Amino acid sequence: MEKKGMKTYSLDEVTDKYIGKKGTPKRDEFENELRLDLIGNAIKQARKERNLTQAQLGELVGVQKAQISKLENHLTDARFETILKVFKALNAKINFNVELLNQNLNLS
Amino acid sequence: MEKKGMKTYSLDEVTDKYIGKKGTPKRDEFENELRLDLIGNAIKQARKERNLTQAQLGELVGVQKAQISKLENHLTDARFETILKVFKALNAKINFNVELLNQNLNLS
DNA sequence: ATAAATGTTTCTTATTTAGGAAACAATTTT
DNA sequence: AAAATTGTTTCCTAAATAAGAAACATTTAT
Numbered sequence: 001m002e003k004k005g006m007k008t009y010s011l012d013e014v015t016d017k018y019i020g021k022k023g024t025p026k027r028d029e030f031e032n033e034l035r036l037d038l039i040g041n042a043i044k045q046a047r048k049e050r051n052l053t054q055a056q057l058g059e060l061v062g063v064q065k066a067q068i069s070k071l072e073n074h075l076t077d078a079r080f081e082t083i084l085k086v087f088k089a090l091n092a093k094i095n096f097n098v099e100l101l102n103q104n105l106n107l108s
Numbered sequence: 109m110e111k112k113g114m115k116t117y118s119l120d121e122v123t124d125k126y127i128g129k130k131g132t133p134k135r136d137e138f139e140n141e142l143r144l145d146l147i148g149n150a151i152k153q154a155r156k157e158r159n160l161t162q163a164q165l166g167e168l169v170g171v172q173k174a175q176i177s178k179l180e181n182h183l184t185d186a187r188f189e190t191i192l193k194v195f196k197a198l199n200a201k202i203n204f205n206v207e208l209l210n211q212n213l214n215l216s
Numbered sequence: 217a218t219a220a221a222t223g224t225t226t227c228t229t230a231t232t233t234a235g236g237a238a239a240c241a242a243t244t245t246t
Numbered sequence: 247a248a249a250a251t252t253g254t255t256t257c258c259t260a261a262a263t264a265a266g267a268a269a270c271a272t273t274t275a276t
Contacts, residue, residue, distance in 0.1 A: 029205045029206060029207035029208075030205055031203050031204070031205045032203060032204060032205065033201070033202070033203055033204075034192065034195075034202040034203060034204045035192065036188055036189065036192075038204075039188070039204070042204075042206045046206060046208055049208060050208075053251085053252060053253085054252075054253060054254095055251095055252075055253090063234070063235085064234070064235060064236075064237090065252090065253080065254095066234085066235090066236090066237095066253095066254080066255080066256090067233085067234060067235085068253090069253060069254055069255085070233095070234095070254090070255095072253095073253095073254085075254090075255090076232085076233070076234090077187050077188055077189045077232075077233070078187070078188050078233070078234090079185050079186070079187060079188070079233065079234085079262080079263080080144055080147075080185055080186050080187070080188055080191060081144065081185045082233080082234080083188060084142065084143070084144075087142075087206065090208070091208070091209045092206050092207060092208050092209060093141070093206070093207040093209060094141070094142040094204060094205070094206050094207075095139050095140060095141055095142060095204065095205050095207070096139070096140060096141075096142045096146075096147070096150075096202060096203065096204045097137045097138055097139045097140065097202070097203050098137060098150045098154060098195065098200050098201070098202050099137035099200060099201040099202075099203070100137075100154055100157060100158075100198070100199070100200050101199045101200060101201060161221085161222060161223085162222075162223060162224095163221095163222075163223090171264070171265085172264070172265060172266070172267090173222090173223080173224095174223095174224075174225080174226090174264085174265090174266095174267095175263085175264060175265085176223090177223060177224055177225085178224090178225095178263095178264095180223095181223095181224085183224090183225090184262090184263070184264090185262075185263070186263070186264090187232080187233080187263065187264085190263080190264080217276105218275100218276085219274105219275085219276075220273100220274080220275070220276085221272100221273080221274070221275085222271100222272080222273070222274080223270105223271080223272070223273080224269100224270075224271065224272085225268105225269085225270070225271085226267100226268085226269080226270090227266100227267085227268085227269095228265100228266090228267095229264100229265080229266085230263105230264080230265070230266095231262100231263080231264075231265085232261100232262085232263075232264090233260105233261085233262075233263085234259100234260080234261075234262090235258105235259080235260070235261090236257105236258090236259085236260095237256100237257085237258095238255105238256085238257080239254100239255085239256080239257095240253105240254080240255070240256090241252100241253080241254065241255090242251100242252080242253070242254085243250100243251080243252070243253085244249100244250080244251070244252085245248105245249080245250070245251080246247105246248090246249075246250085
């Protein structure tokens, strides 16, 4: 098992390439199911990394600090755009992906 | 550029491994920025792959077909839980990730 | 070309998020 | 321990999503 000529990649190298290196800002990115409670957690975590109070974040977003509190603790549903505004205010990029699960579709 | 001994992977192979092979259900999963319009597109696409009408999807979700139409064409904001209910009705897994962008934080 | 099915738009009304503001609780700092 | 800051909860009101239902437009099938 020697390398020769063509460049090869270890799994770790590929992970670094695809997920981001440890210690780099991108490494904070990791995948979760899209759920209100996990979104709330992500907001709280990101806000703390930015060293912001709920009041400060609320001001940046343009919502009351009470709303930030409710969002972080998933005490309420929220408008989709409100969630997006929060992440924009935190200067965070939020992505999603959809995986259509296998289905035994009945062709009649 | 000859291979010898250690197994090497092409980019395509790695993509298959990480994203899923073409033709497999997982291949439908791909990353997008979380935005209402892209969510709307994803809903429409997934609904069509399930061969459902807007009325049928609405019934599954528990919302009016008018709402499905508005969502797919991003004519309205939506409640977060409504979006989630739609994907659940489509038997789709939806994930997200947050990337905290670099910031010139001022340590005073 | 007609009919049927599907998708879009538009009313009014109900429900819910969010604003505004303040009281209260909990945490942190001095 | 006291004060200050931060976070949570609770009023009432405003604004917006969604229901319900129907009309209308578009697409597809016969």
